[in-house]
Structure formats: C-alpha cells, structure tokens
Amino acid sequence: MTGWFPADAVGWIALLLGVGLIGLAGWDMFHTVILPRASATRITVARYLAAAFWPLWRRRALAINRSSAREQALASFGPLGVVAAIAVWVALLVTGYGLAFYGLRQQLVPVPDLPGAIYLAGASVLTIGFGDITPVGIPARFLALTAAALGLGTMALGVTYLFSLYASFQRRETLIVRLEARAGAPPSGVALLEDYAAHGEGRALAGFLLEWEIWAAEVLDSHVAYPILAFFRSSHDNVSWVSALGAVLDASSLLLTTVTDGPGGEAEHVNEIGNHCVEDIGNLFGWPETGDPGVEESEFTDAHARLVNAGWSCRPVDEAWAAFRARRASYAGRLNAMALFWLTPPAPWIGDRSVRSARH
Numbered sequence: 001m002t003g004w005f006p007a008d009a010v011g012w013i014a015l016l017l018g019v020g021l022i023g024l025a026g027w028d029m030f031h032t033v034i035l036p037r038a039s040a041t042r043i044t045v046a047r048y049l050a051a052a053f054w055p056l057w058r059r060r061a062l063a064i065n066r067s068s069a070r071e072q073a074l075a076s077f078g079p080l081g082v083v084a085a086i087a088v089w090v091a092l093l094v095t096g097y098g099l100a101f102y103g104l105r106q107q108l109v110p111v112p113d114l115p116g117a118i119y120l121a122g123a124s125v126l127t128i129g130f131g132d133i134t135p136v137g138i139p140a141r142f143l144a145l146t147a148a149a150l151g152l153g154t155m156a157l158g159v160t161y162l163f164s165l166y167a168s169f170q171r172r173e174t175l176i177v178r179l180e181a182r183a184g185a186p187p188s189g190v191a192l193l194e195d196y197a198a199h200g201e202g203r204a205l206a207g208f209l210l211e212w213e214i215w216a217a218e219v220l221d222s223h224v225a226y227p228i229l230a231f232f233r234s235s236h237d238n239v240s241w242v243s244a245l246g247a248v249l250d251a252s253s254l255l256l257t258t259v260t261d262g263p264g265g266e267a268e269h270v271n272e273i274g275n276h277c278v279e280d281i282g283n284l285f286g287w288p289e290t291g292d293p294g295v296e297e298s299e300f301t302d303a304h305a306r307l308v309n310a311g312w313s314c315r316p317v318d319e320a321w322a323a324f325r326a327r328r329a330s331y332a333g334r335l336n337a338m339a340l341f342w343l344t345p346p347a348p349w350i351g352d353r354s355v356r357s358a359r360h
Contacts, residue, residue: 006103015103021096033161078231086158097121097147107137125151168222175215176244185238186347189250190303197310206263212248213270220277240344246335249274257323261313275331282334290333293325
C-alpha cells in the first residue's frame with residue numbers, strides 16, 4: 001500500500017483544490033441555509049446566482065407580449081433559483097471530492113483517471129456505492145466517508161431550505177389576499193382607507209394595521225435571511241408583496257399626515273416597521289433612497305378629495321401635502337426600485353405606471 005500523501009505535484013494540486021471546493025460548498029450552505037440572518041461574507045455561490053441570471057431572465061420576460069405568459073415566466077425564476085442553488089452545492093461537492101480522490105488516486109483500486117475519480121466522488125456523495133473503485137488507504141477511506149456524510153447532509157439541508165422558504169411564502173401571501181379584498185388589485189392605500197370608511201369600520205382599521213405590522217416584521221426577517229424569497233411572485237393576479245407593502249405604507253402615511261380621526265398609534269408602528277423593511281431589503285440589493293416622494297401634488301390632491309368624500313376628517317390639503325411628501329420620501333425611492341427590479345404589477349403610486357393600461 002502507498003503512503004498517506006499524494007505521490008506528485010499534480011496530486012497535491014488536485015487534493016488542495018478539491019478540499020477548497022468542498023470547503024466552499026460547506027461554507028455556502030452554512031451561510032445560505034443555517035445562519036438565520038443576512039450573511040456579510042462575500043465568499044458565497046448561491047448568493048450570486050440570482051444576481052447573475054435575473055437580468056437575463058428579466059429581459060427575456062419583458063420580450064413576452066402576453067401578460068399571463070410573462071407572469072408565468074417571472075414566477076418560475078424563484079423556485080428554479082432554489083433548485084439551482086442545491087444543484088451547485090452538489091456539483092461543488094462532487095467536483096471537489098473528485099479532485100481530492102484524484103490527488104490520492106494511488107490509494108484507490110483500480111487506480112482511476114480524473115473522470116473515474118469524479119465518478120467515485122459522485123457515487124460517494126449520492127451514497128450509491130457501486131464498489132467498482134475501492135479506497136484502500138486511510139485518507140481515501142476517510143474522504144469516501146465524509147463524502148457520503150456531506151451528501152446526505154446536503155440533501156437534508158436542501159429539503160429544510162425548501163420547507164423554510166415555502167412556509168415563509170405562504171405566511172406572506174395569506175395577508176396579501178386579505179388586502180386584495182380591501183384595497184383592490186393592484187392594491188392602493190387610498191382605496192384601503194376608502195373601504196374602511198365606506199363600511200363604517202374605522203375602528204377595525206387599527207387591528208388590521210397591527211396584523212400588517214407583524215407581517216412586515218416577518219417579511220423583513222425572512223427576506224433578508226433568504227433573499228431568494230423576494231423573487232417568489234404572488235400566486236394571484238395583479239398583486240405582489242412589494243405593492244402590498246407599498247399600499248399599507250401609503251395608507252399609514254396618509255393616516256399620519258392627512259387623516260385626523262384615524263388610528264394614529266397603530267399607523268405609526270406599521271409605518272416604522274414597514275420603512276425598516278424597505279430600507280433593509282433596499283440596502284441588501286444596493287438601492288439608495290432618492291428622497292423623491294414619487295407622487296405628484298395633483299395626485300395627492302385627488303387622493304385627499306377621495307378621503308374627504310369617503311367620510312374621513314382631513315387636514316387642509318396644502319398642510320397635508322407637505323407632511324405627506326416628507327414622510328413618503330423616506331421610502332418611495334427604494335420601494336419603486338424594488339417594484340421596477342422585480343417587474344411587479346404596476347400599482348397606484350408604485351412601479352412603472354405607464355404600462356398599467358397595457359398589461360392585458
């Protein structure tokens with residue numbers, strides 16, 4: 001039997017490169033799945049899959065004329081990104097162990113070439129174990145055992161990752177469906193306040209805003225920890241988590257700056273956590289705040305009139321506009337960047353409103 005170490009320089013290079021790829025796969029899985037917060041590390045793979053392929057996917061989707069087909073194409077990106085991340089981890093492990101086995105090829109019977117070493121790595125990582133190539137040295141046997149352990153661990157982490165993502169997705173969508181019934185599709189903060197006034201449920205609005213405070217906190221936590229969730233589109237037409245967040249932020253901003261008889265405390269809380277959500281997700285993707293409220297004064301004047309007609313008591317329009325413009329400027333730039341980046345269905349005051357009439 002040969003010694004424990006590679007017999008030549010090529011073997012050493014292959015072994016060290018292989019161990020590096022194995023370490024990269026493990027590091028990436030830890031920071032993507034296990035670490036329950038956004039990772040500050042730049043040495044990851046899954047983190048950059050979406051950044052690399054989303055612009056191409058987005059451009060291809062924009063070339064599709066039919067809105068239903070375009071939405072279907074956009075909706076498939078998030079789930080495919082998860083599958084691609086798991087496939088990259090498995091590929092890194094197989095390649096890394098293949099190179100490591102090739103570096104220790106003198107400890108294998110029969111002695112394989114590089115494709116044969118990668119085949120052994122694949123059989124070990126996927127726990128197939130045909131036994132046509134057998135490790136006989138202690139380092140090679142150790143590699144085979146760790147390959148099987150990491151292979152099983154990767155599959156387990158992949159399943160855990162999927163369950164975590166879909167659980168967060170379902171919790172996110174439940175309240176969005178309820179918002180659609182109140183604020184329309186696409187949702188509007190003004191329409192939400194009109195609906196509560198029309199049904200004489202102004203007091204019930206406080207409870208609704210409290211639910212959205214919890215929702216915004218959950219979205220902040222889950223979408224910063226798992227950024228791929230942001231690419232998961234709503235299963236309902238003309239709504240999205242971005243426009244839903246924007247509608248609730250707009251409604252709370254109107255309650256704080258324009259309406260005088262609304263639930264101000266609950267509006268302040270949901271506005272605070274909603275702003276925090278937009279800020280952190282915007283920072284994660286590199287979108288600065290522009291300071292632009294994103295609403296024309298004439299649009300606000302129309303909204304003010306609608307609120308008065310709905311039965312809300314409102315401040316004078318000039319005074320309300322100055323306060324609303326300052327408050328909305330704290331989140332409008334990042335929110336609009338999110339809507340344009342993910343091509344969310346255009347909503348009042350959010351996204352590319354020039355294409356709203358051309359959706360169908």
